[in-house]
Amino acid sequence: MNGLKERYEKRKEFYAQQAGELHRRINRLSNIRLGLSLVGLSLGVFFYIIYSRSLGIGMVLLTVILFIGLVFWHQSLRRKHLYRQILFENYAQSLQRLAGEWKSFPDKGEDFKNADHPFSEDLDLFGLNSLFQWINTAKTFRGRETLKEWLTAGPSEGEKILSRQEAVRELSKNLSWRQRFLAEACMAKGLMSSPQGIIQWAKTYDESYLRLRVLILARALPIVTISFLLIYLLTGKLSFWYPLLGIIIQSLILFAGKQRGKALKAVYPYKESIKIYEKMLARIERRSFQAEYLQDLKEGLPNREGTPAFQQIKKLAAITDMIANRDNAIFLIVNILTLWDIQCMIALESWKEKSGRFLGRWLETIAEFEALSSLAGIHYDHPDWTFPEINPAESGIRAVRMGHPLLRGAVCNDLTIDKHSGILLITGSNMSGKSTLLRTVGINLVLAYAGAPVYARSFSCSRLQLYSCMQVSDNLGESISSFYAELLRIKQIVLATKEQGNIFFLLDEIFKGTNSQDRHLGAKILIRQLSKAGAMGMVSTHDLELGDMEKESRGGIRNFHFREYYENDEIHFDYKLRLGISTTRNAMYLIKMAGIEVEGV
Template identity: 40%
Template sequence: MYTPESKYQRRADAYGKKLDIYAGRSNSIGNYKLLVFFAGAALAVILYIMRQYIVMAAVLAIFAAGFVYLSIIHNRIIKNRNYSQAMLQINNMCLKRAKGLWTSFSDTGEEFVDPGHNYTHDLDLFGKGSLFQMINMTTTYSGRQKLAGMFLQPLDKTEDIAMRQEAVAELAEKLTFRHRMYSNVLMSNKDIILTDAEVQGKKHTKSLIDIIDKLDAVFAWAKDTNSRYSASGFKLLITALPVITLLLTVLAVLKLVPFYLPIAGFVIQFLMLGYKVNYRNKSFELVEKYSNTLKVYRSVLKQFEAESFESRHLMNLREQLKGVSHEPAWKQIERLSKLWELIANRYNFLYTVINTVTLWDFHCLVALEKWKMTSGRYVEKWFDIIGEVEALSSLAVMRHDNPDFIMPRVSEELKGGIVAEQLGHPLLTKGRKCNDINIDRGQPILLITGSNMSGKSTFLRTVGLSLILSYMGLPVCAKAFSCPVMKVYACMRTSDNLGQSVSSFYAELLRVKLIVEAVDREERVFFLLDEIFKGTNSADRHTGARMLISQLDRKGAWGMVSTHDLELADMERESGRRIRNYHFKEYYRDNSIHFDYQLREGVSDTRNAIFLMKMAGVKVEEE
């Protein structure tokens, strides 16, 4: 039976075999190159001793040509070897994900967790064991930021969601395209590791997050044009002066002019190189710092522009890359990359001599300014589009690796409500339990009771995360799922903050305030409240929860509340069944507790706190 896991295993096996083949060929060609070099050198020495100079020259030419030919082949084999190694590493990583071992991936996106955000702190979107950690396959700073932004700010228009769904579905089928795009950075740095587990026992390794560069300095440089270096008079000066100086040098050697004239010319050129030296060095240092990153972006751009797409969003992104010149963006980046290569290795004596004689720095600056004039203003847009494509490719992981998930139907209208059949938590790859749910205008709030560890909080997160996935254009873990566009607010994880002198109860109040203010702004709110007001006494908790739930109901909010406070169950009758009671329960067998994690109508009638205390080894004396 075909599964993503079996597909990744086949690909990993295939690339592993290719890697062995290319590694063997690389070693063989390397040995042949050494043999040709030393054989040619030895034969040339023998012929030199024998004074067969013409034959020696012919032999050197033949062996040199052979060495160059083998070098070309060797470089091609090394490139194929590095590509196979990168693809093997990628498919092994994907295989781990398919097996549910993705919590070892290095990038958790922990820094994107924002306790002040309306849901990121509560729904396992970032951090260890998060959705971000599971699907993230970005290799650039812009890609990583774009992906995080898709989590933080889901789409709120059905047309945009539909276009995102199309793009994700198309990219899900383009597995090789996505992996090749990811392989570019691995091929540029063979020491990168993708999972924390691979770090153990290895030295000089980096995770992908360690090498991702923020490119604000490049964007600022590309937009900062200097008309002085593009002026025709300046170009004439830096071209004519070295020519005149070299001509005077030749004439001085021929004793037609005194030597002090060419010497004076070289001195003038040397002094000219001191003009705006800080500006020049700043530009060239930028070249040195970001040259490898630029090559990665060029490769990604080339691959994206060469690929054919059918989804509207992807075609639109590719169209935006053309700009006014209609020259492919990757070619414009390639021209910049070649210019940067001309500036490399400038910190040596030989370069100083060449620079003084030819004013090479100025010629490079002129070429860079010309490039900035024609292409510089597009750089940030190009890299932004690369980030968008990388982020979409990461979203496509969810679609490809979960063929049993379904694309939800998202509506602008509240009429259809939230309807799910066999809805499960997408991150629980083992032992997942699924439930049906129906929330609409007639019953907009579900009150869920149940004993400890019965699954209340997990179910709230399942519904909340499924809504976020729907608005991101992603599939959900269900047999059927439909929902209106709403704004999700969650109050599930609150804790003390000693640095800000905030108690867990007050932190909870601040979260509740966000929900109430959103409702007052007449937003379409879907709220998740887990054990509301648990940080205060039972009387205040009951009174406060009742008042809050009633207020949210009156103002048209939808949501779910989990609670141990069984007295709140009376709200179903008091609200005319607009607030509905559901529960989870446990059962006991062989003196052990079991949970089936199935949602049932009505109020919980079981308790397990004392039993769990005894299981944990807490001695409890019953009265």
């Protein structure tokens, strides 16, 4: 851990120094640009008045050219400075994550919360203090969605999980590349919106702009009009009607097509995102990968001619720059003289015809690299965690020294669940660790199926469909009480056991919204039914009488418990899982701690 911290600290300091040096260069360049403007223009006026007009005009033109060059240089330095500043912040955030201070990260995945999902709410996958908030480094719209899909979709094919594991291992070693890849996405101004609009836009193109006669007319007409205008202005030997007629014809062509304006405006909102995608694709395509999963992603990017995706999308970025000034009042003259809108439409439709159908695939590739990079961060920060074995032959879970990934200093436990003893009944007093154990198993399964390492010394599991009923609450808007909401969730689990196999459930204090007699009877009936259906899972309960089911089930249901102990009149928990039914209770002690007088007890 100390070695990781030192590495992060060194790189953070390195980029802080680079950002500081670039900031100083930007300030110096600003002063030079101001000085050049004042001196150049002053000399231009001086030469114009004292010596000759041509020398003065030449000096002014030279000053303008140098000024424009300095402006571009200044913009380049500002981008480099912003990029280094982002890298500095990324390493600072990595240090926060390593220190367990990630709960202040702004992206909590709140938009992915779904009360109807089979397990995401119970396992705290999204929202404040969630798994997503801890691991996510994705910034693009589809990157965040892809990570969310991997965490919630359940188990993929075993080979696919293993392929992701291999990719995560490789990316975890490439810290610098991952941070730079992330930094490219962070260059976006604000949140990146859904790309679905531009993906659909890119799939269709207007063939009329690609016809040979349209191309010839669009290129030839401005050349003729501008030539007539120059001849008229420079020689005066041509009637002004010739250039005027050309300008009128070109104006009519420009202002006749309203649909053209809509087509040009359709791509412009994505101008900044397109440049971000270009930089991210360049990072991918200029890197060599060993993992087959990463190689396949990269090899799917070029078109049939082998043109890299980043070069193709770079052309689209250049076209959007062409469109950028079309609404400028001063640019109107240039637009008319050059048929600029027509040139932009030809360029756009040509790009869409050659490359547009690949855009969706490019963005999905970026998204997968972002999701894989998020998972790679887990492995880099926790090299002692293990990649799980996905065992199709033996159904169940086997874990050695398994802990909760989101808890610093979590107590680890061993656990075995298989088809012969498929249901664990967990008893114990309040705050002893029952619910945490259920979440520990669930969240490690989520990581395992996503292709990430899990918090355990060793971990193997089969592909199980995960369901939970742990922290169900009422829904006033739907007039649903918490008890009825719990029944709906349990109904979902029961139906799943009838419609599909390999169900794994997590039930925490079921039927707590009813009386103790009904709760005991209902829990017993449900557990029997789930066991008979071949489902596996864990049930936490305060109902010690349910422990009798172990004998009834002949080993199909096993009892485990947590216990507490007291020192100096204080309650303590060791959070160690033990065989058998709980023999301790702490409710009365906790009630007394709350200041409530307990008589006769």
